[in-house]
Amino acid sequence: MEAMASNALSHKRALTTIHDVAEAAGVSIGTVSKALRGKGRLRDTTRERVRTTANRLGFRPNDLAHSLHRKRSLTVGLLSNDSYGRFSIPLLEGIQQTLGNAGMSVFLCNAFDDPERERQHVESLLAKRVDGVIVTSRRTDPRPPVDLGNVGVPLLYAFTRVDDRDSLNLVPDDFGGAHAAVTHLARLGRRRIAHITGPERFESARLRRKGYKAALIEHGLAPNPALVLMGPWSELWGHEAATRLLDANAGIDGVFCGSDQIARGVVDRLRERGVAVPRDVAVVGYDNWEVVAAATRPALTSIDMNLQELGREAGAELLAMIEGGHRTGTRKIPCKLVVRQSCGADTH
């Protein structure tokens, strides 16, 4: 038995992984998964290229699930500290999609910011012999690494990152998301675009501010520090910041907000002061939080962080690591612009 298990293991290591296929086809792991499962929206040419590549490399979609069934516990832990679930639940959904297709279940443990509880969860997950662990967090700054001891269980970070060269982190592209929002406003002819966002101590706020500035410069617009207002991640801050800009006669014709909640406050205040959105001032939010974006009048154009996609990619990366792949670095998952009415773009 020992020998057989060992043989099976060596054989498995030699197999082509989903990651090999993704690299050879020049697409993401999620795209390979979609193409081979025949699910999801994908260009026919992309689907065909992935399939050809998979055939050429001798990758069969079921290799993964089969090899996993041999020796694995078929469970993965998701360690979170998100007290609202607004970010961790879409992430969980994406992870579960990828891993569910490999016959695996994802167990979410929430430490609610209690390091002692986090340690207890890590022990429980390891005691259950999970095949891997994904760590997620509310995102202020890099979080401290999670120590799984020396048990060889694959670990990665999703929607958070650690300062550790040996770790793999998947985060939304905050710079790119902000850049897309401001590019959109600039292309609609907006010239004095303010940025109302969250606190400086959030890496996401700092990166989005960078993306905002870079896009302004690319469109020949001079960044003006007086038009950047940082404060709490709240609707009330949106009110207050909009009031300040109006009272200062800043002459803005666009606002890129760091969250939909902030954007909601901005839009409400502009309307109350008789400023028409989007005619006089176009507004773009961030998060694409449906419950806020759709209820705002006019409904918010917003940046979607693609958290489900981030989750799917994290699941696929973890599968590749469980298969023996060694992965490090920080991968940025692209955001997408979701156009509604608040920016004045044609939505047809």
Place this chain on the structure above:
Amino acid sequence: MEAMASNALSHKRALTTIHDVAEAAGVSIGTVSKALRGKGRLRDTTRERVRTTANRLGFRPNDLAHSLHRKRSLTVGLLSNDSYGRFSIPLLEGIQQTLGNAGMSVFLCNAFDDPERERQHVESLLAKRVDGVIVTSRRTDPRPPVDLGNVGVPLLYAFTRVDDRDSLNLVPDDFGGAHAAVTHLARLGRRRIAHITGPERFESARLRRKGYKAALIEHGLAPNPALVLMGPWSELWGHEAATRLLDANAGIDGVFCGSDQIARGVVDRLRERGVAVPRDVAVVGYDNWEVVAAATRPALTSIDMNLQELGREAGAELLAMIEGGHRTGTRKIPCKLVVRQSCGADTH
């Protein structure tokens, strides 16, 4: 070893459970837990009564944790289908508080409304030999029971219920919550109180409507079907319903809303039409969803479903079942009124 384990088990069954103490002291399991851990806000007399009772019955706070450590896997599964996490995460937090004190971890599995995935999760949890399972759902109607097979793993339902006499269900007291909201408005002198709420097919909406009517009658106010408006659980429905009542000159001086999102829409529309809240019309919401309630101007008085407390009680009930207790029926966990500015009550 076999004999020893068996002895330990018999001995354990004879131990006083936390539930025995709760029953004897006439308090909830959560209160026993608080009293014996010396945590949480509790009247001194209550704490003393619980301690005396525990002593009399020979219950030691650590019995539970100790006996569990002997034979148990120290993990519990929480099976959910909440895509937002708004309800399941506070519930998880409460469950984790109770079970964490017994050295246990809670694993949340989300089936995202896919019955096949739910079945897969159940299998994974049972394969991991969890000590118990708690099932939660978004709440429309009674959900179908979860089948754990014949493995003797304790199971209960929290924030959802099944139509099955042999099951244990913990749900918020929707009738009581609505009754408290309307009683509050009536005591503030409001006489024509409308009710704007969610769809008829939600049991919670039906129960809240009942509580609304009962409280009106108790205060000598005649229920008027024209003042009850049922529609989607959304802010936009709040707008629309408020518009209808204003256009019909319904002469309302109070509105009890079935959710904070609806209440937000109502308050915004009243303000836009020049109706002062709370002076002309007092408004009470439901859910005490901080992000909405606090951002509404004026901030919403709301009914809090005490989901963390519901989670703590569910955790304690599950512990009692793991200890060998047999529990059935539907327990209603009281809601609480959280007073902010929208009702016109003195908040000092």
